[in-house]
Amino acid sequence: xxxxxxxxxxxxxxxxxxxxxxxxxxxxxxxxxxxxxxxxxxxxxxxxxxxxxxxxxxxxxxxxxxxxxxxxxxxxxxxxxxxxxxxxxxxxxxxxxxxxxxxxxxxxxxxxxxxxxxxxxxxxxxxxxxxxxxxxxxxxxxxxxxxxxxxxxxxxxxxxxxxxxxxxxxxxxxxxxxxxxxxxxxxxxxxxxxxxxxxxxxxxxxxxxxxxxxxxxxxxxxxxxxxxxxxxxxxxxxxxxxxxxxxxxxxxxxxxxxxxxxxxxxxxxxxxxxxxxxxxxxxxxxxxxxxxxxxxxxxxxxxxxxxxxxxxxxxxxxxxxxxxxxxxxxxxxxxxxxxxxxxxxxxxxxxxxxxxxxxxxxxxx
Numbered sequence: 596x597x598x599x600x601x602x603x604x605x606x607x608x609x610x611x612x613x614x615x616x617x618x619x620x621x622x623x624x625x626x627x628x629x630x631x632x633x634x635x636x637x638x639x640x641x642x643x644x645x646x647x648x649x650x651x652x653x654x655x656x657x658x659x660x661x662x663x664x665x666x667x668x669x670x671x672x673x674x675x676x677x678x679x680x681x682x683x684x685x686x687x688x689x690x691x692x693x694x695x696x697x698x699x700x701x702x703x704x705x706x707x708x709x710x711x712x713x714x715x716x717x718x719x720x721x722x723x724x725x726x727x728x729x730x731x732x733x734x735x736x737x738x739x740x741x742x743x744x745x746x747x748x749x750x751x752x753x754x755x756x757x758x759x760x761x762x763x764x765x766x767x768x769x770x771x772x773x774x775x776x777x778x779x780x781x782x783x784x785x786x787x788x789x790x791x792x793x794x795x796x797x798x799x800x801x802x803x804x805x806x807x808x809x810x811x812x813x814x815x816x817x818x819x820x821x822x823x824x825x826x827x828x829x830x831x832x833x834x835x836x837x838x839x840x841x842x843x844x845x846x847x848x849x850x851x852x853x854x855x856x857x858x859x860x861x862x863x864x865x866x867x868x869x870x871x872x873x874x875x876x877x878x879x880x881x882x883x884x885x886x887x888x889x890x891x892x893x894x895x896x897x898x899x900x901x902x903x904x905x906x907x908x909x910x911x912x913x914x915x916x917x918x919x920x921x922x923x924x925x926x927x928x929x930x931x932x933x934x935x936x937x938x939x940x941x942x943x944x945x946x947x948x949x950x951x952x953x954x955x956x957x958x959x960x
Contacts, residue, residue, distance in 0.1 A: 631710070636791055636824060638712050638757045643684040646671045650692035664690065668700040668713065668744065675711070676704050687713040689761065691721035696728045701745045705754040705784075714759030714791075722762040722793060729804065741767035741805050742813075749774040749816065751781030760791040767805040769794050774816030778849055785819040792825045798841045798864070800831040807837050810845035814874075818851040823858065831864040831920075838864035838920065839889050846906075847871035856880045863887040864920045866894040866929070872903040877910070884916035884925075886959060891929035892916055895946050899932070904939035909947040915955050922959030927952045 632639045648671050652664030658674040665671045671687045705711065715723055727741050743766050748754050763769050770789060775782030789812060798808035811827050814820060827843040842865045846853055851874065860867050860882065867888045870877055884892050893911045897903035911928050919925035928949040935941050
C-alpha cells in the first residue's frame with residue numbers, strides 16, 4: 596500500500612469512528628451533533644443570543660447590548676448562566692481593544708446541540724488583546740496558574756465552544772479544554788474549536804512573576820476538537836532546564852481524535868505538540884514549524900510511575916519545519932519510551948506515523 600493510500604485509510608478510519616459516535620476504545624460518545632458551517636473561518640450561527648464584552652464595559656451591566664457591555668469574559672459567562680439559553684446558540688461578541696490585568700476565566704456553561712462562539716464582531720480584522728494580571732498578589736488564586744481561559748466541563752457530552760480570533764500576550768499558559776481529571780466513561784468533553792488566535796510571548800520567560808508555563812492550548816479528556824489557523828510565537832520558559840515543560844499544544848489523559856492543522860509555530864522552547872497518556876488518533880496536518888521544539892515537533896510521552904499508557908494512531912503529515920528552538924536538528928516525530936507497560940492495551944497500528952513532512956532552510960544564523 597502506498598503512503599497516500601495509508602493516509603487515506605487512516606482518515607477513513609477516523610471519519611467512521613466520529614460518524615457512528617462510538618469511541619475507538621469502546622467508550623460511548625454522543626451521537627447527535629449540530630451541523631456546523633463556516634464563512635471565512637468564522638462559525639455560522641442562526642439568531643444567536645448576543646452577549647457583548649468591551650474594555651469600557653462593566654460586569655455590573657447585563658451584557659445584552661453594546662451600550663451595556665460586560666467588561667470581562669467571566670462577566671459574560673455569568674450572564675449566559677443566568678439567561679440559560681438551553682437550545683439557542685450564543686455569540687459572546689468581544690469588541691477589539693486592550694483587556695489588561697485579566698484574571699483567568701473558568702467557563703462551565705455549554706449546550707450539547709448548540710454552539711457558543713467567543714470572538715470579535717463578524718467582519719472585524721482586529722483581534723481583542725488580552726494581558727494577565729501583573730502578579731500573584733494582585734489577584735489571588737485565580738491567577739496563580741495564569742491560564743487565560745479554562746473550559747471546565749466533564750459530563751460525557753459535546754460542549755461546542757468555539758474561540759475565534761483572540762490575541763493572548765504574556766500569559767503563563769493559554770486556553771485549557773478540560774474534562775475530568777480522572778478517567779470515566781462520562782468524564783470527557785468534545786467538539787470544541789480554537790481558530791485564528793494569536794498566542795504571543797507565553798511562558799515565564801515573559802512573565803517573571805510566575806513559575807513555569809505548561810501550554811498555549813491544553814486538552815485533558817477532551818476529544819474531537821479542531822485547532823486551526825492559529826499563530827504561536829515566542830513560547831518559552833525562563834530557565835533552560837524548564838524549556839521542555841512548555842508546549843504549544845499539550846494533549847493528554849484520554850483526549851482523542853483531535854485535529855491540529857494550518858497553524859504556524861515560531862520559537863517554541865519545548866516539544867511543540869505533546870501527546871500523553873492515551874491521547875489517541877491525533878492528526879497534525881499542514882502546519883509550519885520555525886525554530887520550534889526541544890527535541891521533536893510531535894512527541895508521544897507517558898509516565899510509567901503514574902501508571903500512564905502510550906498514545907496510538909497519531910498521524911503527522913504534510914508539515915514543513917527547519918530547526919529546533921536552539922538551532923539544532925529536530926526530529927519530526929518522537930516516541931520517548933518504546934516499551935508498552937503490561938497494564939496498557941497494545942494496538943496493531945503505529946503509535947506515530949510520519950509522512951510527507953518537508954524540511955526547509957533554517958531561520959538560525
